[in-house]
Amino acid sequence: MSDPEIHHRAVESLLEWFDSRNRDVPSRGSEDPYAILVAEIMAQQTRIATVRPYFRKFLELFPTVEALADAEIDQVLKAWEGLGYYARAENLHKTAELVVSRHQGSIPSDVEALRALPGIGPYTAGALASIAFGQPEPALDGNTRRVLARLFDLEKPKARDLENAARELLAISPHHPGALNQALMDVGSTICLPRHPSCEQCPLNDPCLARARNTVADRPAPKPLPPKPDRHAAAAVIRKDELLFLWKRPSGGLLGGLWDFPHVAIENPKEAAAALEATIKSEWGLSISVGKKLQSVRHVFSHFRLQLELHEARWEGGAPQHEDLWQWARIEDLPNLAFPVAQHPLISDLVGTRRS
Numbered sequence: 103m104s105d106p107e108i109h110h111r112a113v114e115s116l117l118e119w120f121d122s123r124n125r126d127v128p129s130r131g132s133e134d135p136y137a138i139l140v141a142e143i144m145a146q147q148t149r150i151a152t153v154r155p156y157f158r159k160f161l162e163l164f165p166t167v168e169a170l171a172d173a174e175i176d177q178v179l180k181a182w183e184g185l186g187y188y189a190r191a192e193n194l195h196k197t198a199e200l201v202v203s204r205h206q207g208s209i210p211s212d213v214e215a216l217r218a219l220p221g222i223g224p225y226t227a228g229a230l231a232s233i234a235f236g237q238p239e240p241a242l243d244g245n246t247r248r249v250l251a252r253l254f255d256l257e258k259p260k261a262r263d264l265e266n267a268a269r270e271l272l273a274i275s276p277h278h279p280g281a282l283n284q285a286l287m288d289v290g291s292t293i294c295l296p297r298h299p300s301c302e303q304c305p306l307n308d309p310c311l312a313r314a315r316n317t318v319a320d321r322p323a324p325k326p327l328p329p330k331p332d333r334h335a336a337a338a339v340i341r342k343d344e345l346l347f348l349w350k351r352p353s354g355g356l357l358g359g360l361w362d363f364p365h366v367a368i369e370n371p372k373e374a375a376a377a378l379e380a381t382i383k384s385e386w387g388l389s390i391s392v393g394k395k396l397q398s399v400r401h402v403f404s405h406f407r408l409q410l411e412l413h414e415a416r417w418e419g420g421a422p423q424h425e426d427l428w429q430w431a432r433i434e435d436l437p438n439l440a441f442p443v444a445q446h447p448l449i450s451d452l453v454g455t456r457r458s
């Protein structure tokens with residue numbers, strides 16, 4: 103099969119296959135650029151099945167870009183709680199504000215204008231431009247790159263090679279860029295899986311060069327994963343009468359914008375009490391005495407594993423300086439605040455103990 107033949111067969115098969123199926127992707131069938139934007143941001147690094155209930159709830163709470171722009175960031179983070187990668191929620195909120203202030207409430211259709219919005223990279227800009235606005239722009243993420251590398255049997259393709267391959271496919275069917283991109287995304291996320299591709303069920307089975315040459319397992323050539331380091335930290339659940347001390351994690355950082363118990367990185371669990379007392383004094387100006395361990399939580403982040411020791415602590419004196427970055431919260435109010443998922447078992451215990 104010659105190159106142009108491969109391209110034509112691939113596009114024909116993908117569009118036919120996409121037309122015949124009805125995958126329950128959150129925004130599928132919607133032409134509302136705002137709904138498509140929310141779905142695309144939520145789906146970054148997250149499985150579709152996980153996204154679905156969040157997407158529905160989010161659009162109920164913030165049905166328009168104006169409603170999202172008007173919302174408090176704490177409400178947005180609460181609706182995002184548990185979905186992870188919280189910088190996405192902060193960026194989506196900022197994007198809504200900019201769409202209202204700069205673009206009169208209409209999400210721009212142009213890729214460059216989309217990429218100028220917070221949290222919108224080349225993939226999301228391409229997905230939005232093609233799906234919501236019918237523009238022949240590629241949407242390349244890990245899934246679509248893998249499909250293209252296998253379809254054209256490219257061993258170590260550069261970003262430019264894959265973009266060119268995607269543009270060549272889009273040029274064959276300029277009237278269906280959204281359907282073509284979504285078909286590639288769906289093949290990548292459901293059929294052409296990294297380790298166990300289901301070539302027999304794949305619409306690209308016939309034109310796929312890697313399948314024909316028996317190189318599927320090596321396309322693209324796998325990159326060795328760096329090992330995840332182990333980190334240790336201790337956190338203090340500081341009580342002052344019936345109140346607990348919480349701080350707000352800095353916007354844009356890991357779990358940014360969420361409420362949390364103050365913590366400190368440690369090398370050895372035996373250092374926990376002394377390290378917490380010293381750090382909480384120097385960073386927040388609070389004198390505390392650290393008591394027994396309440397819980398030990400293990401959490402895996404994208405780049406490291408964390409072992410977190412949570413200790414009870416008593417406030418002895420002092421007051422924090424920064425106005426907006428902390429609060430003394432009542433235990434019954436904890437379920438209304440957005441916390442990292444690693445703290446949910448502790449929050450349940452604290453609230454449960456309070457009720458019993």
Ligand code: SF4
Binds near residue numbers: 252300304
């Ligand atoms: S035929 Fe196999 S390797 Fe080729 S695109 Fe389909 S699932 Fe991937």
